[in-house]
Amino acid sequence: MKKLLLIICLIVTSAISANAQFHIELGINGNSPQGDFRDTYDLGIGSYVEPKYAISENLDLGLLIGRNVFGGVDDDIKAASSLNILPTGTYRFSTNNVTPYVGAGLGLYFFDFGSVLGEESTSTEFGFAPRAGVYIGRLNLGVAYNVVKDLNFLQYNLGIRILSRD
Known part of the structure; x- marks a missing residue:
């Protein structure tokens, strides 16, 4: 399923990347x-990709796909990991080079807990992620x-x- 989701994102990205309203973070x-x-x-630690329109x-409306690992x-207790798939919304307070923003995501978190005292487990949970930060040019600190x-x-x-509109 993870590979299928990645392929779908790549197809959508290439189909609309020429559009100035589309960008990826x-x-x-x-x-x-x-x-x-x-x-x-x-x-x-973790990483993420977030195509936005x-x-x-x-x-902006987007789809955040993130992967996180916790020691x-x-x-x-072995490491736990999560795959997060969240539709998102982000509001930028201005269109200047330096601009604060707020936003939120709402979606699914797929956890794999590795081994805790010899037992492995997984969990799929619904979650919410409010966020805030500042864009400095193309850089996001959030x-x-x-x-x-x-x-x-x-x-x-x-x-x-x-592939930014800026």
Whole structure:
């Protein structure tokens, strides 16, 4: 399913990449588990791709596809990973070179918990991710809070827009 989703995204990207209203953001992130999730898992890293379509000068709709890995807090707990697929909305407060933004995503998180005391498990959860940050040219510096049942995590993003309208 992951490969099929990637192929669909690539086809859509190539079909409309010539359109000035379309752009893609690629990025990396650091993750900090919160609440009960922090009791079992430690800091994590990840990456994401987010194709976006500008429906106005200040408003973009997109599809965020992200992959995150979290380390276990001790040797008995192996790393956990998540695949996030979230339709998103982003509002930029201006069209200047440096502009703050707010946004949110709403969608599915597919978790794989590796091995916790010898038992492996997976979980699919519905989640919400409010976010805010600043665009500096094509660079994105942002933060998102992923609210996913009892698997919440704070995410620090560093991204770059390619195939950009700017």
